Amino acid sequence: MNPQLQQAFDQINRIVLGKPHQIRLCLACLLARGHLLIEDAPGVGKTTLAHALAATLGLDFHRIQFTSDLLPADILGAAIYDRASGQFSFHPGPIFAQVILADEINRASPKSQSALLEAMEEGQVTIEGVTRELPKPFFVIATQNPIEQAGVFPLPESQLDRFLMRIRLGYPDHSAERALLKGENRRDLLGQLQAMLQPDGFMAMQQAAQTIHASDALLDYLQSLIDTTRRDARFGSGLSPRAGLALLRAAQAWAYLAGRDFVQPEDVQAVLPAVVGHRLHPAAGVDSAEPDWAARLLLEVAIP
Template sequence: MRPATLRAMTQAVTSPSSPAHHAATLRAALAQLDGVILGKPGQIRLAVACLLARGHLLIEDQPGVGKTTLAGALARTFGLHFRRVQFTADLLPADLTGVSVWDAATATFRFLEGPVFSEVLLADEINRATPRTQGALLEAMEERQVSEGGVTRPLPDPFFVIATQNPAAFVGTSPLPEAQLDRFLMTVTLGYPDPRAERTLLETGGRSLSVRDLGAVLDAGTLLSMQREVDGVHAAPPLLDYLQRLAGATRQHPALAAGLSPRALLALLSAARAWAYLEGRRMALPEDVQAVFPALAAHRLPPRDPGVNVTELLTRMLAETPIP
């Protein structure tokens, strides 16, 4: 489906600020993304839910499976200003956040904004940079601001960090510290395409629909309106009980060194609201929590034994935790 056709799908609803119009716009956005990242509808929906929840996304996988393509496609589809930084061992914090330089004409220092001053920042292969440079993102991701030279500068709104990460066994990688992992709302793994999607890639030479072909299905203003609506998705007391039961299960499990923190629990609630919104509902249900739980919790829960598959453990935990 071509971008012009996808945009036309949203024009049937006349009011650009109505919930029905937003639902149609999201359907068009998801359809466009599905046309670029073939055979990964679940991961695409998680990425969009992460954006709607004002979170940040970490994509873990080996090179060549579409991590960078997904980041660029999200930015273009949502009409957001996009910048990409290739993280390397010699990347300095100032290369990311910006630096003050002396302006002889005005006899003052002038701040040159770094690439972090964008609506979507792709931190490509983030674990190839030094911990010092990785840490330069912490303030930006949590406070949505940059402090330099005693001056605090706000970042754009919306602000969405998408980081890609190679497996830890790859040469030249530095594991992200727990504090930084916690700043990512979700982690997704794309994996290999299924045979049908891979065959389409082979038959088209990967040119079925490239990122360069994509048009904006919506814009930053519409996205901000959607994010405010996500904040208003209702979470009933029994759902909050369910969240606390899941958190308790992670804190008591003998295979985990630590459980979900209160901040992680708030993040789970935000992600569940965003998933419910994607489903066209204004009330979050246990199924919304279940849909986002592994992607939200796996990178926050260190196992006692490195051989433990945390994602599989979380799947069993969902099956065993009763729903109020």
């Protein structure tokens, strides 16, 4: 791995204990210029992870706590009359930052959710007729509680598709939990974090990740994965071409993280559950309690 990336990885790993695979996925997601959705129960360290990522990458960081009464203007900003100058001046909202932590995104009303999601897709926002560029790089790290919890507005499928990856943290294992209980308060540790990367450097890495070689043999494998989801009656609808591209980008970033200049099937396998998990839905009438569709998909598709 690139030494700078390795340092960043180590630092985050010290804050969020026992989750190296998820941290790698987060890094790969950001390297592939994707937005990240972290989904899990409250209190497993979603916010801490997002914080640690932003701080380590040296990016400026805003956090928006989504609530049911949050309005789009609270995210984007608004023009406010300034009595001293006698003019309206624009007060940018929290969206104008390189990393946005959209905490508990599924608690906000669909209107506010879509204000954020538009910004994610376009890289710019239009407020009162004026289009304003968002800073670069621009990441949204959204967290959400699983749908089963009360008082939430689940994100529609079209908006879920905007997130490159969805990861789940899960509970820490026994030793990580013990370290957590014995160690310092995580919030205090966050304050001590140093930026390990510069924005320019990170954008260069993003460029490099995009040029990772994907051979025909690998694309064969990728396509047979996608075809399987389209032909299989268990899935309501197969993966879209956008999902296929996302899978390739994520696998390239994963290969870049591993310091390789080409993608191999294992890279695809490593990122696939995070990339397609929120994009595949069982067909009507199929028992949706089936454990992890993505893992079964991987087992069923042979590597050509």
